[in-house]
Amino acid sequence: MSTKSSLLTLNSAMTQLMRAIRRVDDAQGLGRARLSALAVLHFGGSCSPSELAEQEMVSRATMHHVLTGLEADGLVVRQPDRSDGRRQLVSLTRRGRATIRKAHAARIAWFEELASGIDAAALATAARVLDDLRMRARQRLH
Amino acid sequence: MSTKSSLLTLNSAMTQLMRAIRRVDDAQGLGRARLSALAVLHFGGSCSPSELAEQEMVSRATMHHVLTGLEADGLVVRQPDRSDGRRQLVSLTRRGRATIRKAHAARIAWFEELASGIDAAALATAARVLDDLRMRARQRLH
DNA sequence: GGGATTAAGTTAGCAATGCTAACAGAATCG
DNA sequence: CGATTCTGTTAGCATTGCTAACTTAATCCC
Numbered sequence: 001m002s003t004k005s006s007l008l009t010l011n012s013a014m015t016q017l018m019r020a021i022r023r024v025d026d027a028q029g030l031g032r033a034r035l036s037a038l039a040v041l042h043f044g045g046s047c048s049p050s051e052l053a054e055q056e057m058v059s060r061a062t063m064h065h066v067l068t069g070l071e072a073d074g075l076v077v078r079q080p081d082r083s084d085g086r087r088q089l090v091s092l093t094r095r096g097r098a099t100i101r102k103a104h105a106a107r108i109a110w111f112e113e114l115a116s117g118i119d120a121a122a123l124a125t126a127a128r129v130l131d132d133l134r135m136r137a138r139q140r141l142h
Numbered sequence: 143m144s145t146k147s148s149l150l151t152l153n154s155a156m157t158q159l160m161r162a163i164r165r166v167d168d169a170q171g172l173g174r175a176r177l178s179a180l181a182v183l184h185f186g187g188s189c190s191p192s193e194l195a196e197q198e199m200v201s202r203a204t205m206h207h208v209l210t211g212l213e214a215d216g217l218v219v220r221q222p223d224r225s226d227g228r229r230q231l232v233s234l235t236r237r238g239r240a241t242i243r244k245a246h247a248a249r250i251a252w253f254e255e256l257a258s259g260i261d262a263a264a265l266a267t268a269a270r271v272l273d274d275l276r277m278r279a280r281q282r283l284h
Numbered sequence: 285g286g287g288a289t290t291a292a293g294t295t296a297g298c299a300a301t302g303c304t305a306a307c308a309g310a311a312t313c314g
Numbered sequence: 315c316g317a318t319t320c321t322g323t324t325a326g327c328a329t330t331g332c333t334a335a336c337t338t339a340a341t342c343c344c
Contacts (some may be wrong), residue, residue: 003262006269007253012185014273015178018160019199021277026331031300036157042156050321057161062302064323069300086310086321091207111149118271120145125269127148129264130155136256137162168302175330192292203329206294211329228292228339289342294335301330306323313318 028103033058033066038075038092038100046091048081055056075099166252170245175200175208180217180234180242188233190223217241 025035033056040055041047047055053063067090070076075096081087092100115123145164158267167177169188175198179241189197209232212218217238223229230235 001266001269003257003260003265004250004254006262006265007250007257009269009273010265011249011253013269013276014156014160015181015280016276017272018156020283023199033301039157048321051284057165058301059303060322061304061324065301084311084321088322093144107153108146108149111153112146114275114282115145115149118145118274120143120148122271123145123148123152123268124143126268127143127151127155127265129268130159130261131151132260133256134155134158140256141162173329190292200330201332202293203295203333226292226340230293233321286342287342289340291340292338294337295319296335297333299330299332301328303328304326306325308323308344309321311318314316 021107021110024107025103028099028106030099030103031069033062034070034073034075035100035103037063037066037070038096039104040098041076041090041092042097046089048087049078049090050087052090070096070124163249163252166249167245170241170248172241172245173211175204176212176215176217177204177242177245179208179212181246183218183232183234184239184242184246188231190229191220191232192229194232212238235273 022032025032028035036056037052040052044055049063049067050060051066052067053060056063058066067076067078071078074093076092077092078088081089164174167174170177178198179194182194183278186197191205191209192202194209195202198205200208209218209220214258216235218232218234220230220232
């Protein structure tokens with residue numbers, strides 16, 4: 001199989017898989033952007049709204065809306081940064097951490113059920129390739 | 143690497159890659175849902191709004207909005223189905239086909255640049271695994 | 285045949301996501 | 315100290331997505 005035809009398949013498969021995953025996320029009743037922001041905070045630790053926006057590849061204004069909703073729901077807190085009067089530090093609350101843990105577990109459980117019976121070595125190769133592509137995409141931004 | 147840790151990596155890598163791809167799609171200036179609907183019509187052929195909604199995993203009402211926008215832009219046409227007075231047949235126009243071809247080419251070009259230098263065999267394995275997962279996810283819906 | 289049910293498309297109304305533009309306050313650079 | 319830059323905020327808009335209610339057409343069943 002040529003590299004190009006592999007990429008055609010990869011593109012279409014990823015697109016449709018992500019569409020299916022959205023339904024798993026929707027069952028959490030929390031909005032996709034909000035769930036995703038919680039995930040960044042959970043796996044990357046506390047950071048500023050601007051850094052969060054950059055991670056999620058959305059505008060600062062959009063992230064501001066998302067954080068306002070999350071704070072209203074008591075899932076994150078925004079605290080002023082003492083060393084820089086312009087910045088804030090966004091952190092998960094206890095409830096926020098519990099929420100993202102549950103949502104992440106649901107995703108992984110869905111994946112595990114889907115992948116049952118798939119060759120473990122091939123799966124590991126796929127994970128390695130996708131992770132490699134992910135890192136290259138990150139670098140390409142700068 | 144255990145299956146579970148492969149899935150953790152796969153989940154996170156896919157999520158971030160799709161986030162990056164959104165920016166490529168956005169450059170087409172056409173809205174993600176509209177672009178995605180065009181892709182279904184392009185690769186799957188003409189079908190009814192309901193079938194389109196099922197493919198995209200959105201409600202009929204949502205797909206109706208998307209199609210109204212696409213028709214206003216002259217990218218699709220909706221024709222009555224003679225054999226069933228309730229149904230319609232949605233088809234790409236010449237401009238619609240040109241639009242989705244261009245957008246798809248942009249995605250693939252982005253992938254090719256990203257994947258340059260990656261082992262072709264590993265890439266083929268990844269494509270096969272993801273395509274397998276995609277098919278399983280489709281079946282799981284029924 | 286005819287009423288009941290089901291299916292398809294539409295509409296209304298709402299919420300969430302996302303953008304740009306414009307602004308205010310704080311930090312930094314010259 | 316003035317100009318610039320950075321951060322967060324707000325306003326206003328378009329798109330995406332939902333459910334509920336409705337219309338019309340097809341089908342089911344008695």
